[in-house]
Amino acid sequence: xxxxxxxxxxxxxxxxxxxxxxxxxxxxxxxxxxxxxxxxxxxxxxxxxxxxxxxxxxxxxxxxxxxxxxxxxxxxxxxxxxxxxxxxxxxxxxxxxxxxxxxxxxxxxxxxxxxxxxxxxxxxxxxxxxxxxxxxxxxxxxxxxxxxxxxxxxxxxxxxxxxxxxxxxxxxxxxxxxxxxxxxxxxxxxxxxxxxxxxxxxxxxxxxxxxxxxxxxxxxxxxxxxxxxxxxxxxxxxxxxxxxxxxxxxxxxxxxxxxxxxxxxxxxxxxxxx
Ligand SMILES: Cc1ncc(COP(=O)(O)O)c(C=O)c1O
Numbered sequence: 001x002x003x004x005x006x007x008x009x010x011x012x013x014x015x016x017x018x019x020x021x022x023x024x025x026x027x028x029x030x031x032x033x034x035x036x037x038x039x040x041x042x043x044x045x046x047x048x049x050x051x052x053x054x055x056x057x058x059x060x061x062x063x064x065x066x067x068x069x070x071x072x073x074x075x076x077x078x079x080x081x082x083x084x085x086x087x088x089x090x091x092x093x094x095x096x097x098x099x100x101x102x103x104x105x106x107x108x109x110x111x112x113x114x115x116x117x118x119x120x121x122x123x124x125x126x127x128x129x130x131x132x133x134x135x136x137x138x139x140x141x142x143x144x145x146x147x148x149x150x151x152x153x154x155x156x157x158x159x160x161x162x163x164x165x166x167x168x169x170x171x172x173x174x175x176x177x178x179x180x181x182x183x184x185x186x187x188x189x190x191x192x193x194x195x196x197x198x199x200x201x202x203x204x205x206x207x208x209x210x211x212x213x214x215x216x217x218x219x220x221x222x223x224x225x226x227x228x229x230x231x232x233x234x235x236x237x238x239x240x241x242x243x244x245x246x247x248x249x250x251x252x253x254x255x256x257x258x259x260x261x262x263x264x265x266x267x268x269x270x271x272x273x274x
Contacts, residue, residue: 004075004111007067021108023092026100027145029108030054032089034072035116035234039081041072042234045273046202047089054142055091063091063107075111084116086235090144116235122252123231123244125176126161127220128152132174134197142199149177163231165244167220168197174220179233180204181241182213184227184256189213203232203264205273210267211260228254230261238264 003015017184023029032047041047048065055063068132072087079085086198090110096103130152149164156164156177165181166174175181175198182191182204191208192198193215207213223229224244228251231239238261240253267274 001113002075002078005064006106006109009074009078010072015110017110018095020095020098020103020227021092021110022094022096022102022248023090023144025096025098026045027143027147027263028058028096029090029144030058030060031091031144032087032142033234034087034089036076036082036085036087036113039076040272041076041087041272042268042272043202043206044069044072046112046205047234050142050200050202051089051091057141058138058143059107060091061094061107063109068109068111069112069232071109075113079113082113085113086116088114092093092144118237119236120162121255122240123162124160124243125163125165125223125231125241125245126156127165127167127223127245128155130166131169132166132197134168134170134174134195135209136197139197140194140199146177153177165220165223166197169221170217172196172217174198175201176231176233178234179231179239181223181229181231182257182260183209183218183229184254185218185222187227188261189256190216190218192217201232201234202263203234203237206267207232207238207260207264211263224249228252228257230257237261237268 001012035042092108152164165174168174180201226248229241242252
């Protein structure tokens, strides 16, 4: 398997990152997951823009986005232009002393390809007891510090869920561990605003543009009371929510979810880099 590391395509066995890398020692980095279909990345420009924004928000030097774009094409070509894959782009602050301070050296930039799993037709979600801190230093940043998400997803899995849902410190709905949430309340399609602390999901943004929806705070409890709801993410696109904490929603997919999925699929099929 090929890996792109700091400008070169290498065999997996040759790709090496230092044990002093600040991404490894303290999770000081940012990342993107990009969907690859038919050998081409989907929405790469938006993902690279968000990568740059995440790096800036974390106070990292700006990664060379055109180098990363070229590198992703090199990696895909070296990997036989896979029909379906996930492209993971990771940027860390590089080598560092073994504490929270940065080393100040060059960034580590690495790209790898992995499998793209087929998601179930619907999912059960579990709300977790830990809040997302919408005022925290890493709120809304796609940082490699994802241990909170790992813990939350395991918590959901232990309770039969395939995604965990966070409320924020105000008790408002925020997001999943790797997804944004949409719900139909009072006949309106609603999704939490970015001020809720959620990530500015690429899929969320595209769906708002292509299909519509209102960005508005709702209480976390509104999800289980919704007439229908769904998750969005790069690998899922639109995935209906069947149940919330064991409460089965009236329909999955409901009529709005079905239409949203249809519109997203149709627009994505004709706009590879929207
Ligand atoms: C915390 C979080 N929220 C939302 C999303 C969805 O974002 P996107 O549609 O860009 O994949 C992700 C992506 O994995 C995520 O990690």
